[in-house]
């Protein structure tokens with residue numbers, strides 16, 4: 001199955017809904033709750049990065065027997081230095097979103113911890129594609 | 139410890155979730171950084187925070203937290219209360235500082 005959810009830039013009132021829909025879909029499919037937890041956390045972080053750091057994009061969920069795959073695809077400024085972006089604590093989040101509790105620089109590290117595989121492709125001034133794979137245990 | 143006992147312990151006020159106060163929680167996580175909470179809070183925890191916007195509900199829901207406590211007299215935004223109600227997330231508030239609320243809960247749990 002495949003589910004595609006649009007994510008708007010800077011829409012904080014809708015933020016988190018893509019991750020929530022992914023979680024509910026996996027629950028309906030009867031996926032193990034610990035696995036759902038990892039997917040939900042990683043998807044939330046990917047979704048928030050689209051909201052905060054891009055001009056908008058989408059989350060795509062694909063489930064097959066081997067793997068749960070979550071892609072976060074956006075258009076926007078992209079990531080110039082991926083290695084730096086992956087560092088815990090590194091953040092370019094603007095002050096107004098830091099006041100809301102974003103910008104700890106822990107989103108990408110959380111994604112890495114939760115996913116069994118993480119691939120990031122980014123082109124500066126074009127956008128970013130994050131692919132996360134989770135081994136389907138069922 | 140149940141959520142009802144928690145409320146008594148920190149002089150808390152129920153914002154929503156009256157029907158779920160008999161439920162137990164298994165620990166507390168304290169942070170105002172959302173991705174720190176995402177990375178470290180455990181299912182069934184109570185989360186103490188001064189953040190009041192509605193993304194707090196999204197985090198609590200995704201992590202299956204037992205409740206969110208807004209400390210230091212902070213009250214959740216209207217959109218937070220609405221989303222909390224829709225999603226069935228228990229929201230509490232207290233006038234106590236995070237430090238004092240945590241201290242009281244810690245003592246009670248010993």
Ligand SMILES: Nc1ncnc2c1ncn2[C@@H]1O[C@H](COP(=O)(O)OP(=O)(O)OP(=O)(O)O)[C@@H](O)[C@H]1O
Pocket residue numbers: 045049050052053054074076077078079085086090091092093101102103104105106107108109128173174
């Ligand atoms: N989709 C994206 N587009 C452009 N830049 C991004 C994107 N995702 C991450 N980045 C860059 O990588 C940095 C680190 O991202 P990460 O998610 O780890 O932290 P953060 O989003 O700044 O804070 P947190 O996730 O803890 O709230 C960001 O501050 C930003 O500079």
Ligand SMILES: [Mg+2]
Pocket residue numbers: 045048049103106107108173
């Ligand atoms: Mg982030």
